[in-house]
Amino acid sequence: MAQFLIREIDRLVTKPVRLMEVCGTHTVAIFRAGIRQLLPPQVDLVSGPGCPVCVTPDEYIDKAVAYARCEDVILTTFGDMLRVPGSTSSLGEVKATGADIRVVYSPLESLTIAAQNPHKKIIFLAVGFETTAPTAAATVLATKKQNLTNLFLLSSHKIVPPALKVLLADPAVKIDGFLLPGHVCAITGERPFDFLPKTYHMPAVVAGFEPLEILRTIYRLARQIHDDQPAIENEYKRIVKPDGNPAARQILSEVYEPTDAVWRGIGMIPNSGLRMKEQYSAFDAQVVLPMVTKTITKKTACHCGEVLRGIIKPTACQLFGKACVPEHPIGACMVSVEGSCAAWYKYGSGRYTYGT
Numbered sequence: 001m002a003q004f005l006i007r008e009i010d011r012l013v014t015k016p017v018r019l020m021e022v023c024g025t026h027t028v029a030i031f032r033a034g035i036r037q038l039l040p041p042q043v044d045l046v047s048g049p050g051c052p053v054c055v056t057p058d059e060y061i062d063k064a065v066a067y068a069r070c071e072d073v074i075l076t077t078f079g080d081m082l083r084v085p086g087s088t089s090s091l092g093e094v095k096a097t098g099a100d101i102r103v104v105y106s107p108l109e110s111l112t113i114a115a116q117n118p119h120k121k122i123i124f125l126a127v128g129f130e131t132t133a134p135t136a137a138a139t140v141l142a143t144k145k146q147n148l149t150n151l152f153l154l155s156s157h158k159i160v161p162p163a164l165k166v167l168l169a170d171p172a173v174k175i176d177g178f179l180l181p182g183h184v185c186a187i188t189g190e191r192p193f194d195f196l197p198k199t200y201h202m203p204a205v206v207a208g209f210e211p212l213e214i215l216r217t218i219y220r221l222a223r224q225i226h227d228d229q230p231a232i233e234n235e236y237k238r239i240v241k242p243d244g245n246p247a248a249r250q251i252l253s254e255v256y257e258p259t260d261a262v263w264r265g266i267g268m269i270p271n272s273g274l275r276m277k278e279q280y281s282a283f284d285a286q287v288v289l290p291m292v293t294k295t296i297t298k299k300t301a302c303h304c305g306e307v308l309r310g311i312i313k314p315t316a317c318q319l320f321g322k323a324c325v326p327e328h329p330i331g332a333c334m335v336s337v338e339g340s341c342a343a344w345y346k347y348g349s350g351r352y353t354y355g356t
Helices: 002-012 024-033 058-068 091-096 109-116 133-145 160-169 182-188 195-200 211-227 246-255 278-283 304-308 340-347
Strands: 017-021 043-047 073-077 101-103 121-128 151-157 177-180 204-206 232-234 256-263 267-276
Touching: 002 211, 017 024, 017 211, 024 043, 024 211, 024 340, 058 073, 058 091, 058 121, 058 151, 073 109, 091 101, 109 121, 109 133, 109 151, 121 133, 133 151, 133 246, 133 278, 151 256, 151 267, 151 278, 160 195, 160 267, 177 182, 177 211, 182 246, 204 211, 246 256, 267 278, 304 340
Parallel strands: 017 043, 017 177, 073 101, 073 121, 121 151, 177 204, 204 232
Antiparallel strands: 256 267
């Protein structure tokens, strides 16, 4: 089946095309399966801003660091946030000096920590896309139900569709089709991405994460491009339904509302973030525990912004694999396992090439 799909992709793609996998998990899956090396040379896969840790800006990290330095605060966070560089420090560096920062696998674990430490303020770093935002919203509802008054969220959730609109409006970003994020679409459904073919004449296919699912996604994109019939197709129907997950969306809309948000490497994108509604502001760290920080603009040769927009590949950055490595990341794209630079560093270009 894989050989058949690759031959069909080769037959359909008669000129160079650039396809963007939006999701960082797709980037890793593509590398792990060696798909880049199996595709014909006229098909170029580029990574997009689909790593939530990577697009979290310095301002957020600086604020999290400031909270962590408070003696009456316990910070809870996903592990890959520890090494994301802010403008002056990282959470990992502050933790090494004695700050109480605890790695959790779900925001709901913060409920137990809050109950066990009633005299401390527990702040969970709520970072992620539509995939993880409902769990953060559920944590807020559970906090209210349990009458906990010492658990707060520092939210930096992002919404994917507005970011794709910004990419398509950027003349430096040249994309011929999108592999849409399966995890996000499992929550949102396909419809929020209808604007891609309707407004931008852009092919798009919701992709799964198994190698054959990814190859079938690329085949569908190749067919749309060849026939000049852009559409939204779903190659992940076993998980993604047209309306997504109504229960998750209901919880999300109960607690959060859209707001403008800053994306690392892209800038401010209108209505691309989520903030707590006024009736839940008692659980919003930025409202209850306001923290003023000053973010220092850094001069660096890091090209994380261009990587996140799919303008260049990580290997085009002069720091890649030299000053910037997973053990000492200069840019956020090298921090997370879903980061483009980390994936390129770990898997390299591969030793197999198309036709061998």
